[in-house]
Structure formats: structure tokens, C-alpha cells
Amino acid sequence: MLKIHQLHKSYPIGDSSLHVLKGIDLSVKEGEMVAIMGSSGSGKSTLLNIIGMLDEADEGEYILDGLPIKDLTEKKAAVYRNKFLGFIFQSFNLINYKTALENVALPLYYQGMKRAERQELAMFHLEKVGLTDWAKHLPKELSGGQNQRVAIARALAANPKLLLADEPTGALDTKTSYEIMAFIQQLNDEGKTILMVTHEEDIANMCKRIVRLRDGIIMEDTKVTQVRAEQYV
Amino acid sequence: MIKFLLEKDTWQEVFDSLSKNKLRSILTMVGVWWGILLLIGLLGSAKGVENNFNTRFQNYATNSLFIFSGTTTIPFKGYQEGRRIKLKLDDVEKIKKNVIGVEYVLPSLRGQITASRKTLSGGFGLNGEFPFRDALAKKNLLWGRYINQNDINDRKKVIVISEDVYKQLFEKGEYPIGKLIKVDNLNFIVIGVFEVVNVGGPPIEADMPFTTFQQVYNRGNDIDVLTITGDADFDINQLDADVKLLLKNIHDIHPDDNRALNGFNLGDRFEQLTGFIVGMQFLTWFVGIATLIAGVFAIGGILLISVKERTKEIGIRRALGATPYLVKRQIIVEAVAISLISGLLGIISGGLILILVNKFVGQGEDAFMRNPSVSIGMVFFALLIVILLGTLIGLIPAFKATSVKPIDALREE
Numbered sequence: 001m002l003k004i005h006q007l008h009k010s011y012p013i014g015d016s017s018l019h020v021l022k023g024i025d026l027s028v029k030e031g032e033m034v035a036i037m038g039s040s041g042s043g044k045s046t047l048l049n050i051i052g053m054l055d056e057a058d059e060g061e062y063i064l065d066g067l068p069i070k071d072l073t074e075k076k077a078a079v080y081r082n083k084f085l086g087f088i089f090q091s092f093n094l095i096n097y098k099t100a101l102e103n104v105a106l107p108l109y110y111q112g113m114k115r116a117e118r119q120e121l122a123m124f125h126l127e128k129v130g131l132t133d134w135a136k137h138l139p140k141e142l143s144g145g146q147n148q149r150v151a152i153a154r155a156l157a158a159n160p161k162l163l164l165a166d167e168p169t170g171a172l173d174t175k176t177s178y179e180i181m182a183f184i185q186q187l188n189d190e191g192k193t194i195l196m197v198t199h200e201e202d203i204a205n206m207c208k209r210i211v212r213l214r215d216g217i218i219m220e221d222t223k224v225t226q227v228r229a230e231q232y233v
Numbered sequence: 234m235i236k237f238l239l240e241k242d243t244w245q246e247v248f249d250s251l252s253k254n255k256l257r258s259i260l261t262m263v264g265v266w267w268g269i270l271l272l273i274g275l276l277g278s279a280k281g282v283e284n285n286f287n288t289r290f291q292n293y294a295t296n297s298l299f300i301f302s303g304t305t306t307i308p309f310k311g312y313q314e315g316r317r318i319k320l321k322l323d324d325v326e327k328i329k330k331n332v333i334g335v336e337y338v339l340p341s342l343r344g345q346i347t348a349s350r351k352t353l354s355g356g357f358g359l360n361g362e363f364p365f366r367d368a369l370a371k372k373n374l375l376w377g378r379y380i381n382q383n384d385i386n387d388r389k390k391v392i393v394i395s396e397d398v399y400k401q402l403f404e405k406g407e408y409p410i411g412k413l414i415k416v417d418n419l420n421f422i423v424i425g426v427f428e429v430v431n432v433g434g435p436p437i438e439a440d441m442p443f444t445t446f447q448q449v450y451n452r453g454n455d456i457d458v459l460t461i462t463g464d465a466d467f468d469i470n471q472l473d474a475d476v477k478l479l480l481k482n483i484h485d486i487h488p489d490d491n492r493a494l495n496g497f498n499l500g501d502r503f504e505q506l507t508g509f510i511v512g513m514q515f516l517t518w519f520v521g522i523a524t525l526i527a528g529v530f531a532i533g534g535i536l537l538i539s540v541k542e543r544t545k546e547i548g549i550r551r552a553l554g555a556t557p558y559l560v561k562r563q564i565i566v567e568a569v570a571i572s573l574i575s576g577l578l579g580i581i582s583g584g585l586i587l588i589l590v591n592k593f594v595g596q597g598e599d600a601f602m603r604n605p606s607v608s609i610g611m612v613f614f615a616l617l618i619v620i621l622l623g624t625l626i627g628l629i630p631a632f633k634a635t636s637v638k639p640i641d642a643l644r645e646e
């Protein structure tokens with residue numbers, strides 16, 4: 001699914017620069033569910049953003065689904081993001097003046113899908129996250145957990161191969177976090193490849209593999225037995 | 234692109250974005266609307282004043298001057314001061330012969346009359362005129378004709394009256410031509426009714442043939458007013474001075490006596506008024522464009538305030554697969570749509586205001602303005618500027634949000 005080799009990334013800070021990723025090697029197969037862990041500032045988000053083509057690496061190789069991702073034009077990157085990737089953010093990143101349904105339909109709009117068709121498909125995904133009745137509501141009228149479910153529905157709308165989540169439960173309480181995790185596990189059960197950044201051990205243990213970062217390199221990469229989230233819901 | 238503009242989705246997206254960011258949209262619209270409104274209102278009013286000015290002057294040769302007799306204030310050649318000067322008919326020939334730059338010299342007589350018809354009557358100013366008067370100061374005749382040479386030769390008892398006189402002596406809608414009116418107890422036939430255009434000086438209310446006036450009022454060879462026009466490129470003020478000098482000579486007036494001959498020349502007034510109009514137009518353009526720019530800057534300010542909010546939104550859209558082109562295209566269409574709509578509203582309300590202005594101050598003889606209006610070209614020009622500026626300003630957040638990496642746009646809070 002994806003293959004990363006000797007990936008480097010630094011941020012310029014004043015005259016000097018901050019070397020954040022110092023040679024990452026990582027490969028993820030289809031159907032995996034990977035948690036990326038590490039202390040704050042260890043470069044988790046940076047790595048995920050590079051994988052998501054929201055940011056660019058300075059050095060190294062990154063191949064997504066057989067496609068080398070290097071020196072892409074922003075136009076190509078946008079198309080790849082739309083086709084291959086679904087994003088789930090800690091702060092949801094919904095468009096605040098669009099209803100839940102419109103938010104979910106947005107990736108489909110950029111695929112050039114017809115309005116009626118995309119509304120129908122968006123509705124289908126909202127139904128999957130249990131928000132049929134909330135379709136016409138604005139983000140501010142929804143709870144954090146509901147908003148994150150809208151965001152998940154949106155990430156799924158374009159049927160991406162890879163789902164990237166940066167602390168998807170970071171803004172939620174424990175119970176809601178487990179509900180969201182139950183959804184994400186279900187998606188993984190259905191075959192979606194999932195990469196998520198998290199701080200919390202319990203959330204990480206709900207994945208199938210944990211990658212630990214420290215000082216810009218992968219310190220530990222272990223398979224774990226998945227803890228199912230349903231039992232806590 | 235054309236296909237994109239024809240799609241319902243495009244406009245749905247624009248409508249959503251504009252209608253759901255109400256404050257931003259309304260402020261933007263008010264800015265553009267106000268700018269355009271002001272520009273149209275001002276330009277239209279200036280045009281109205283100009284039109285008014287033009288209609289008032291269109292009938293006059295602008296290089297004409299008027300001289301009428303006064304009373305001396307300085308004793309000269311044995312005459313006491315306080316002598317009433319009488320201009321004479323032979324002055325006409327003398328002026329023609331001796332002053333260079335003179336084109337026409339036209340004498341007229343003036344008096345006050347009481348005119349009546351059936352039970353209606355009134356006091357009016359009367360002029361004794363030659364047919365040529367009509368060439369120098371064109372009368373717009375509502376009915377009938379002006380005095381002709383036959384009237385002069387036969388000293389006919391005919392009269393051309395102004396609209397005002399007509400209104401006083403006739404019933405509304407009554408046809409006046411050929412009707413008799415009594416002028417100081419003599420019967421005169423009305424041969425024409427003219428529209429009143431006032432340029433200053435005493436109001437002209439009725440004209441009769443010069444010769445008839447002479448006879449009826451026993452005026453001998455006197456004249457009251459001289460209308461003199463200069464050759465096209467001849468300085469009217471020079472002419473004015475030359476003619477007065479000659480007349481002072483003929484009538485034994487002290488060269489420094491400025492009260493013995495009165496008068497004014499249209500050139501002077503024309504220049505003053507032209508200056509006024511040009512000044513006003515300049516001011517209008519200045520104020521209008523300044524307002525427009527202020528309006529656009531206000532919009533710019535508002536849009537810039539929303540850059541951060543916008544940038545984040547664009548970051549989200551890019552994460553979901555919007556290419557920079559799609560993002561820019563949408564924002565341009567949005568900016569064009571909003572400036573177009575508010576520009577059109579500005580044009581419509583500006584037009585309505587001009588109609589109202591015309592209704593309240595654009596009617597009647599001494600209206601301040603006449604038919605205030607703006608040219609289509611000007612309107613489009615203003616609209617174009619607004620759209621252009623609106624679009625450019627709309628592009629700032631679009632460029633800002635597409636020139637950084639999507640993650641940086643997303644980070645914006």
C-alpha cells in the first residue's frame with residue numbers, strides 16, 4: 001500500500017533549521033491498521049501530513065499504491081488526495097457554513113459527480129455513521145462526537161484506499177472516543193487501510209500495529225492484538 | 234470554463250458561500266452598492282445641471298452683449314449729472330460702421346403693459362422687436378410664429394406672448410393663435426406663444442413688432458436695448474468696451490462714467506457658468522471615484538479580515554481534492570457575482586434616485602437640473618472597475634491559500 005524509505009524533513013527556524021524526521025523507513029500493507037505514537041513534538045503529525053501529501057519531504061522516497069510521490073504539482077497532489085486518501089483531523093475541519101450532508105458531499109463535488117448523485121451517496125455515508133437525522137444540521141449544532149462522525153463520513157465519501165487520522169479522538173471524551181474507534185475498526189474490518197496518530201495507549205491498542213517515534217526516527221514497530229472498541233460502548 | 238459557468242452546481246456553491254457568510258457578503262455588497270450609487274447619483278446630477286445649463290443657453294449666441302441706457306453720474310461737457318441717456322436708432326448704424334468685430338446690432342424697445350382678455354388681466358413686460366431677434370435668441374414657439382418683416386412694414390397689431398402670459402390670459406388648453414388680447418386698451422392679435430427660458434435680466438413676456446411699438450407708444454427714434462453680437466472669435470469683452478466707448482462719445486458721457494450705460498455680456502456669464510460646470514464635473518468624478526475606491530478598499534478590508542477564515546476553509550477544500558485552479562476559479566466567480574449583483578443594485582437604485590431628483594428639482598422653468606442621467610458607457614465602466622477590483626481583492630485570499638502548502642492553510646486558525 002505504501003512504502004517510505006529514508007524520509008527526512010526539517011523546518012527552518014530563523015537562521016537554523018529543526019530536523020524533525022531523520023530517516024524514516026516504514027511500509028504499510030493493505031488492510032493494516034497502524035497507530036503512530038510518540039511524545040509531543042516527535043514528528044507524528046509531520047509524518048502523517050507527508051503521507052497525506054499535505055506537506056512535502058525534503059529527502060527520501062515515498063511510494064503510494066505503486067505511485068512515486070515526488071515533486072508533484074499541486075494539481076496532481078490534489079487529484080491523488082481526492083482519489084486515494086481520506087482525512088480525519090483532531091479538530092474535525094468541517095466547513096462551518098455547510099450542513100453535515102454538504103460537508104460529506106464535498107469530496108464528491110471535486111470528483112465532478114452530479115449533485116443528486118453525490119447527495120445520495122453522502123446520505124448513505126451519513127447513515128453509516130448513524131447521522132441520518134442530522135444531515136441538515138450545521139457543525140455548530142452538533143456535538144464533538146457527531147462532528148467527528150461527519151468527518152469520518154466525509155473521509156469515506158470518495159471511497160479512498162487509505163484513511164489518515166491525526167488524533168481523531170483527541171478532542172473527545174473517553175466514551176465518545178471509543179464510539180469513534182468502533183467506527184474506525186469497522187471500516188478496517190471492511191478492508192480500509194488506516195493510519196492514525198494518537199497519544200493514548202488504549203486507543204493505540206485498538207489498532208493492529210503500533211509505530212513509536214522518538215527524535216525523528218522509528219524506535220519501535222510492533223504488531224499488537226487488537227482490543228475491540230465495541231465492548232466499551 | 235463556459236460549461237462551468239452554466240452549471241447549476243457552480244452557482245449553488247457561490248450562493249451557499251455568499252448566503253451563509255452573511256455578514257461578510259452584506260458588508261461587501263453595501264460597500265460596492267454605495268460606491269456605485271454615489272457615483273451614478275453624482276454623475277447624473279452633474280449631467281442634469283449641465284443639461285439645464287445647455288438648454289438655457291442653447292438658444293443664445295454666446296458672444297452677445299446687451300446694452301441699455303442709464304443715468305449719468307459725472308457732469309460732462311456742460312451737462313449736469315443725473316441726465317437720462319437716450320439711445321437712438323442711428324446708434325445702430327454708427328456701431329456697425331465704427332466698431333470692429335461687430336457682427337449684428339439689434340435694437341429693441343421695452344415697456345410695461347397691462348394686458349387683458351375677457352375677465353382675465355395682468356401686467357407684463359413688453360418688447361418691441363425685429364424679426365431678427367429670433368435669430369439671435371431663438372424662441373421656442375409652442376404655437377404660431379414669430380414677428381416677420383410684413384408685421385414690421387405694416388406696423389401690424391400683432392403680439393407674440395410667453396407661456397406665462399398665455400397661462401394668465403387664457404383658459405387651460407385654449408388655442409391662442411388668432412385670438413385678440415387687449416394691450417393697454419388696443420386690440421392685438423396673438424400670433425405666437427413661446428417657451429420661457431430665462432438667462433438673467435428682466436423677464437421677457439411679450440414681443441410686438443418694433444415699428445408697432447414705436448407708433449403705439451410714441452417712441453420716435455428712441456431705443457431701450459441694444460443687442461450686439463461679435464464675430465465668432467472676437468473677444469466679447471473687448472467688443473463690450475469698444476461699443477460703450479463709442480456710445481459715450483456720441484451721447485457726451487464722461488469716459489469714466491460707468492452708470493450711464495448698463496448691460497451685460499453673455500460671454501462673461503457663459504464663462505462663469507462653464508467654469509462652474511467643469512468644476513462640478515471634476516468634483517463629481519473626484520468624489521465618485523474616491524468613494525468607489527473607498528468602497529472597494531472597505532470590501533478589501535472585509536475580505537482581508539476573512540482571509541484567515543477563508544484560508545482554513547480553502548485548506549480543507551484542498552485536503553479534500555480541490556486543485557488550486559478550482560479554488561481560484563470559485564473565488565473569482567464569487568467575487569464577480571457579488572460585485573456584479575451589488576453593482577447592479579447600485580445602478581438601479583442610483584437610477585431611481587435620479588428619477589426622483591428629476592421629479593423634485595428637475596421640473597419647471599427655473600429647475601436646478603434637467604434630465605439628470607448617466608451614459609450607459611459610464612455605467613459599464615464603473616461596473617467594470619468594481620468587478621475588476623472586487624475580483625483582484627477576492628484573489629488575495631485565494632492566492633494566499635493556494636500558494637502555501639495545504640497543511641499551512643489548514644493550520645490557520
Ligand SMILES: Nc1ncnc2c1ncn2[C@@H]1O[C@H](COP(=O)(O)OP(=O)(O)OP(=O)(O)O)[C@@H](O)[C@H]1O
Pocket residue numbers: 011012013018020038039040041042043044045046047
Ligand atoms: N510548520 C512548522 N514550522 C516550524 N516548525 C514546525 C512546523 N510544524 C511542526 N514543527 C515542529 O516540528 C516538530 C514536530 O511537529 P509535529 O507536529 O509533527 O509533532 P507531533 O509529534 O505531531 O506533536 P503533537 O503530539 O504535539 O501533535 C515540533 O517541534 C514542531 O514545533
Ligand SMILES: [Mg+2]
Pocket residue numbers: 044045046166197
Ligand atoms: Mg500532532
